[in-house]
Amino acid sequence: MKQTGGGDDAKRRAGESAADIPGDGDVVGLGTGSTAAHAIRELGERVDAGLDVRGIPTSFQSRELAREAGIPLTSLDEAVPDVAIDGADEVAADGALIKGGGAAHAREKLVDSAAERFVVVADPTKESDRLSQPVPVEVLPDARAPVADAVRSAGGDPTLRAAERKDGPVVTDNGNLVLDCKFGTIDDPHGLARTLSATPGVVEHGLFVDLVDELHVGTDDGVDVTRY
């Protein structure tokens, strides 16, 4: 069941709690979204105070934030992340996630799955018994129609994500489009993840299964930590 108690304070508590994790010498995957942004800003404060870390951003947004926060950057070509800190749109009881509300899930999955330890930061509104939010699917621009057909065949209802401040679709940092695919309650996230991954033209989908090591949920007065 969905929880109440969200809001920016809860997100900040979660982000600051996760920013406690990296130690000197660590490489940190920097997630995307408003909750991960709190972690990035807090990490920046710690870098200012002498912490020696390097960040690997998961999006244009997290790169900009990290630069502003003064976090030195590196890439997956140079280093393996010791820890990745990232947000989520929905977190199931077993730690399965839906991500991609910011259309950054392709690079997020790349960085988060490469990390030795993947830490999710969230507020209580993201928690759910079973996943039921639409699944964002990043597609090559030419693949929009065939992927939409494949999603329908898999029982989903795809909608091309529209941009809010321009006419036309959202274009990802990778130059692709996003289909938000409603499947209702997802009974078999592993099976659906396999089906989407095997569909030609799909760059990446927002189902993150068996990836999370730790969940930090900010509450009204603290942070609940779950380890998987």
Ligand SMILES: O=C(CO)[C@H](O)[C@H](O)COP(=O)(O)O
């Ligand atoms: O997956 C994401 C971006 O692609 C974000 O992590 C997700 O949308 C959560 O965002 P927020 O912390 O702002 O609620």
